[in-house]
Amino acid sequence: MTWSVTRIADVPKNGPHWRPVRLELxxxxxxxxxxxxxxxxxxxxxxxxxxxxxxxxYLVLSGHARFEINGEEIDAPAGTIVVVSDAGARRRxxxxxxxxxxxxIGATPGEPFAHSAWEYAYxxxxxxxxxxxxxxxxxxxxxxxxxxxDWPVLYWAACSAAKLGQNxxxxxxxxxxxxxxxxxxxRAASEDVFDSIRADVDALxx
Amino acid sequence: MSYHVAHLSDLESxxxxxxxxxxxPIRSRFxxxxxxxxxxxxxxGNEVVESHTEETYGHEELYVVVSGRxxxxxxxxEVEAPAGTLVHLPDPTVRRTAVAVEPGTAVLALGAKRxxxxxxxxxxxxxxxGQLEPVEALRYYEENRGAYPDHAGVDYNLxxxxxxxxxxxxxxxxxxxxxxxxxxxxxxxxxxxxDLDSIRAEVDTIxx
Numbered sequence: 001m002t003w004s005v006t007r008i009a010d011v012p013k014n015g016p017h018w019r020p021v022r023l024e025l026x027x028x029x030x031x032x033x034x035x036x037x038x039x040x041x042x043x044x045x046x047x048x049x050x051x052x053x054x055x056x057x058y059l060v061l062s063g064h065a066r067f068e069i070n071g072e073e074i075d076a077p078a079g080t081i082v083v084v085s086d087a088g089a090r091r092r093x094x095x096x097x098x099x100x101x102x103x104x105i106g107a108t109p110g111e112p113f114a115h116s117a118w119e120y121a122y123x124x125x126x127x128x129x130x131x132x133x134x135x136x137x138x139x140x141x142x143x144x145x146x147x148x149x150d151w152p153v154l155y156w157a158a159c160s161a162a163k164l165g166q167n168x169x170x171x172x173x174x175x176x177x178x179x180x181x182x183x184x185x186x187r188a189a190s191e192d193v194f195d196s197i198r199a200d201v202d203a204l205x206x
Numbered sequence: 207m208s209y210h211v212a213h214l215s216d217l218e219s220x221x222x223x224x225x226x227x228x229x230x231p232i233r234s235r236f237x238x239x240x241x242x243x244x245x246x247x248x249x250x251g252n253e254v255v256e257s258h259t260e261e262t263y264g265h266e267e268l269y270v271v272v273s274g275r276x277x278x279x280x281x282x283x284e285v286e287a288p289a290g291t292l293v294h295l296p297d298p299t300v301r302r303t304a305v306a307v308e309p310g311t312a313v314l315a316l317g318a319k320r321x322x323x324x325x326x327x328x329x330x331x332x333x334x335x336g337q338l339e340p341v342e343a344l345r346y347y348e349e350n351r352g353a354y355p356d357h358a359g360v361d362y363n364l365x366x367x368x369x370x371x372x373x374x375x376x377x378x379x380x381x382x383x384x385x386x387x388x389x390x391x392x393x394x395x396x397x398x399x400x401d402l403d404s405i406r407a408e409v410d411t412i413x414x
Binding site: 057 | 208209211213236237240241265280291295296299316321
């Protein structure tokens with residue numbers, strides 16, 4: 001098939017609000033995801049894009065939202081476009097009506113698009129948080145075949161494997177994640193999920 | 207200003223072609239340089255996505271039906287697309303078009319090329335210049351051609367507007383430049399283009 005047609009409401013959510021549109025559709029040229037929720041739900045988590053350098057465009061597809069950008073409030077009914085070109089600007093958005101859907105598009109000017117490290121980790125951690133450890137580990141293994149140095153995915157793969165009692169695999173993922181990212185070892189040291197491999201996990205900090 | 211806000215209904219509306227398509231520029235208005243993004247609107251029976259492929263730019267595209275309802279035709283196959291539909295076209299060679307079915311149909315179009323930094327497409331220039339009188343269009347092209355160096359389509363369209371504005375020598379110089387850059391395409395474009403009527407004899411001589 002050289003094209004695909006999907007209803008946005010049919011893109012399965014990962015967690016309570018986030019729809020991983022780019023991943024579900026296999027888009028590789030730009031970032032695009034969506035968030036759906038009801039009155040009071042935080043649909044765009046407070047963040048900036050300093051690390052990625054992304055320009056972002058938000059489109060309110062349905063419902064009504066209130067954006068805050070660098071502390072300024074923006075009332076955004078359906079059909080509103082919010083463009084944030086300054087990667088350093090802090091932004092968040094809350095639904096102010098039920099059935100609010102916000103589409104987000106992002107990429108870095110002057111660079112070929114590369115997926116953000118958090119994207120695959122969101123999928124795996126979402127499944128983990130739902131207690132779907134086997135599915136989380138299966139998805140993580142798939143992502144790691146394509147992106148073996150995605151340390152957030154390695155971390156959640158380690159957590160999932162540990163939950164499943166697959167300690168050798170858990171430790172292997174954790175060691176690799178710790179090599180790639182210095183915050184991993186201290187974080188793992190405080191996680192109960194690694195109790196069964198505690199000595200090895202503590203050794204990662206030394 | 208670190209951000210911009212607009213409502214889809216407040217975007218500038220530029221008619222394109224003769225099938226009722228209204229282009230609502232987003233990328234150029236907000237200075238977006240990381241991906242292509244524009245909206246299109248149409249009333250029932252009119253085009254809301256013009257018939258085209260993405261072979262020239264190699265773009266992967268995503269269309270989002272924001273309101274109303276459209277019928278897409280993808281390589282001859284019809285697809286019903288109510289509001290909330292995502293149409294993903296990773297293959298640039300697929301011929302695509304869409305017609306509005308309901309009043310107030312709006313489609314958001316996103317595009318960029320895999321593995322390459324985004325470059326604005328020259329068609330944005332053509333769409334806007336197409337609505338201007340020849341002298342204004344000429345000024346617009348001259349102001350903006352620097353963003354599209356070595357682009358046969360830009361040179362060719364400059365030749366057309368110069369011919370329409372009565373600048374025969376300039377038109378022929380731009381036509382020759384376009385032909386040098388992309389001979390097969392330029393021969394095809396020039397074959398029946400009435401914009402070149404005032405220099406048709408010279409064009410035919412150049413084309414042999």
